[in-house]
Amino acid sequence: MTSETRQASVTDAEELSDEALLAAHVAGDPAAFGQLVRRHQDRLWAVALRTIRHGEDAADALQDAYISAYRRAGSFRGDSKVTTWLHRIVVNACLDRIRHNKVRKADALPDDHDRMADLASRATSQPDLVAQGAVRADIASALNELNPDQRAALILVDMEGYSVEEAATMLGCATGTIKSRCFRGRAKLVPLLEHLREPS
Template sequence: MKVIDELADEELLSAHVDGDERAFAELVHRHRDRLWAVALRTMRNPEEAADALQDAYISAFRRASSFRGDAKVTTWLHRIVVNACLDRIRRNKVRRADPLPEDMDRAAELAAEHVDHADQMDLQDRRSVVAAALGQLNADQRAALVLVDMEGYSVDEAAGILGCAPGTVKSRCFRGRARLLPLVRHLKDG
């Protein structure tokens, strides 16, 4: 029998459904960084992203037996995370008054520690501009752009995660980029 961390994602999900208490934890551990990045970039607020991610984990834990195997387990997990984020955005839309976070991506900040202070300020200013511009998009366009342009998923993979046709993802990205361009064009000059 394989050790739990040697099992493929599909085997882990199956083991979880069969009652192995360690299997789901290993699956989450294996993909947590990328799932967190998707949630954070979609929500633009670490606290909201953490809540959405927790909702997604609970949903995936409970619905694991409904996984049909039509897509990769990672695609299925990403779809659940994106859906949890979109649900939270829609629920919070009316009462949304939180400021944009100072730190959009902690990993990028840590990588930039060797840059001088002026460059760090410029980088933070640029992130704030991009975050504010993303905030002006509707949730569907933002989710498509985060997956394709920021997380590097193909259009087909993003379509699988978002549960829509590839053409819909292309359209959302096109429209989202068109709306972002005038808002961030001045960053190119710098």
């Protein structure tokens, strides 16, 4: 394959819909699945990271999800968007990993004392970033208090902006179940995040 032909095939793949890329993958196109993943990897990574909150576990879950989607592409029936199907696989891979990793090891502090001093000096010189980081840490900690099903529902609906119907499709349950999980999850988060509310 010449460089012009290779460039033309890449351009063609970029113009294909998600459904066409998945169909091309099932038909044996070796580049189609990679193009599909590249197109959506940022959002899929964000969902994995928000669901698990631990970088290595999120990366492992995302890798498991990609392998699962690669192997199960032929079973995609077209009842939903390809992105909905991919998100469902990612969320399910994350929930499986959470269930199997009930006990979490604490991250060790870096051994590099110079690096620690550098991080500390940056933190003190950028108070807004520190405050934002503290708020994010508080929210992440509060989310970890929820059961995995409630956390997944809240992340998809409240953080990723999916509709209740889309989240129900991704998680393979009824819309009423998603509404219930969101309601109960929010109720649990209120006392945990009360300190973040601005005084009236």
